[in-house]
Amino acid sequence: MSANKHSTPIDWVxxxxxxxxxxxxxxAADEFKGPLLIKRxxxxxxxxxxxxxxxxxxxxVEQFKASxxxxxxxxxxxxxxxxxSHSPGEIP
Structure with a gap:
């Protein structure tokens, strides 16, 4: 039977x-104006x-990417x- 393992102790920092x-x-920190978070x-x-x-x-695609x-x-x-000047179903 397996026993419960104790949590690993955290080393003191x-x-x-x-x-x-x-x-x-x-x-880069979050900015608050009162309770409102101002998103970056x-x-x-x-x-x-x-x-x-x-x-x-x-x-x-190559021509557009080259631009x-x-x-x-x-x-x-x-x-x-x-x-x-065209409709979507129209094929030139």
Whole structure:
């Protein structure tokens, strides 16, 4: 029969051994205004995009990727522009 094991003791940590709090620590720390937590990082988008999986010709993707960062946004804009004068069921 197996006996209950006692929890492993935690070694004493001297509070004087704690790392020094630097400016970098405080810049990355959570900020509260009263009870409200001010979140850091990228703000939430006003218009949330839909994530999908799509198959495109490699040369089309390569051209958009070659245009640099933001290529997916430009691809979305190109499709939106095409839809202004075409219907989705239309094949050129």
């Amino acid at each position: 001297d509070p004087d051994d704690a790392p020094e709090l630097t400016e970098a620590f405080f810049e 990082g990228r703000p939430k988008a006003d218009k949330v995009l839909t994530r999908i999986t799509i198959r495109l010709a490699p040369e089309v 640099g960062p933001g290529w997916q946004t430009r691809m979305n804009a190109a499709l939106a522009d095409w839809l202004k």
